[in-house]
Amino acid sequence: VSAxxxxxxxxxxxxxxxxxxxxxxxxxxxTPDGHFVTPPDDFGGRPALQEFLEELIAGWVxxxxxxxxxxxxxxxxxxxxxxxxxxxxxxxxYEGFGDGPWQIAGVNEYADxxxxxxxxxxxxxxxxxxx
Amino acid sequence: xxxxxxxxxxRESIRYTLALYPQRLDARDAVGWSExxxxxxxxxxxxxxxxxxxxxxxxxxxxxxxxxxxxxxxHLSGEPIISINGDTAEALTxxxxAQRFGDGPWEILGIGxxxxxxxxxxxxWLFVENRVTHVAHEVPR
Numbered sequence: 001v002s003a004x005x006x007x008x009x010x011x012x013x014x015x016x017x018x019x020x021x022x023x024x025x026x027x028x029x030x031t032p033d034g035h036f037v038t039p040p041d042d043f044g045g046r047p048a049l050q051e052f053l054e055e056l057i058a059g060w061v062x063x064x065x066x067x068x069x070x071x072x073x074x075x076x077x078x079x080x081x082x083x084x085x086x087x088x089x090x091x092x093x094y095e096g097f098g099d100g101p102w103q104i105a106g107v108n109e110y111a112d113x114x115x116x117x118x119x120x121x122x123x124x125x126x127x128x129x130x131x
Numbered sequence: 132x133x134x135x136x137x138x139x140x141x142r143e144s145i146r147y148t149l150a151l152y153p154q155r156l157d158a159r160d161a162v163g164w165s166e167x168x169x170x171x172x173x174x175x176x177x178x179x180x181x182x183x184x185x186x187x188x189x190x191x192x193x194x195x196x197x198x199x200x201x202x203x204x205x206h207l208s209g210e211p212i213i214s215i216n217g218d219t220a221e222a223l224t225x226x227x228x229a230q231r232f233g234d235g236p237w238e239i240l241g242i243g244x245x246x247x248x249x250x251x252x253x254x255x256w257l258f259v260e261n262r263v264t265h266v267a268h269e270v271p272r
Binding site: 001002009012016019072096101102103 | 135138139142207210211212213223225227238241242
């Protein structure tokens with residue numbers, strides 16, 4: 001897998017694992033000390049990341065919320081000398097409640113730093129850039 | 132072992148098949164769409180299973196005939212997660228389907244995931260199984 005394809009795969013897995021409601025699998029897309037930054041919050045380390053998503057999903061279950069995250073327009077820069085990559089990408093989040101219709105919940109942009117770990121590309125940092 | 136370049140080439144070829152699928156559906160090209168399936172391929176949707184390319188083609192012709200002639204659809208796919216194993220592959224791809232009637236507003240028709248198994252035949256990739264799940268029908272827990 002080329003570096004760019006490896007990074008794209010991680011971006012796709014990130015979206016699918018959120019929508020699959022798989023907090024543990026989602027947290028494993030980060031390095032062990034990786035960060036998810038949504039100012040003013042900064043969640044660091046896989047246990048804290050997993051707990052963050054578990055709490056979020058518990059709220060979705062209570063409200064009957066379903067989601068689909070669609071990532072697109074990823075601009076990927078790979079730095080071969082140290083096996084790192086930077087990504088700037090957009091996401092459209094769709095949501096629905098109960099049997100209600102789908103609607104657009106938000107349109108956001110993220111700035112990422114990834115590092116290669118074995119065959120995988122993992123997030124060292126995923127930072128909410130703007131909505 | 133295939134080289135990275137060979138795998139990238141196959142991945143690109145699979146992406147091509149995955150991209151043709153929604154384009155032919157939206158063009159109401161049931162014949163062209165069915166040709167993306169292997170002869171013994173299976174199409175699985177919440178309303179049922181259809182096996183064999185000829186049956187899949189007829190099923191889609193029948194489905195399209197039920198729709199008003201002024202209905203337009205657009206299926207948009209997310210980044211696929213592709214796993215290749217020799218001449219077979221699996222792909223998981225999220226999608227959003229929108230529709231409108233005449234000049235009316237676009238509305239979100241459905242959101243879900245394609246769970247596909249493909250096979251390489253004559254240099255191209257065809258669906259052995261195309262399973263369509265809708266989030267509204269199967270909310271993950």
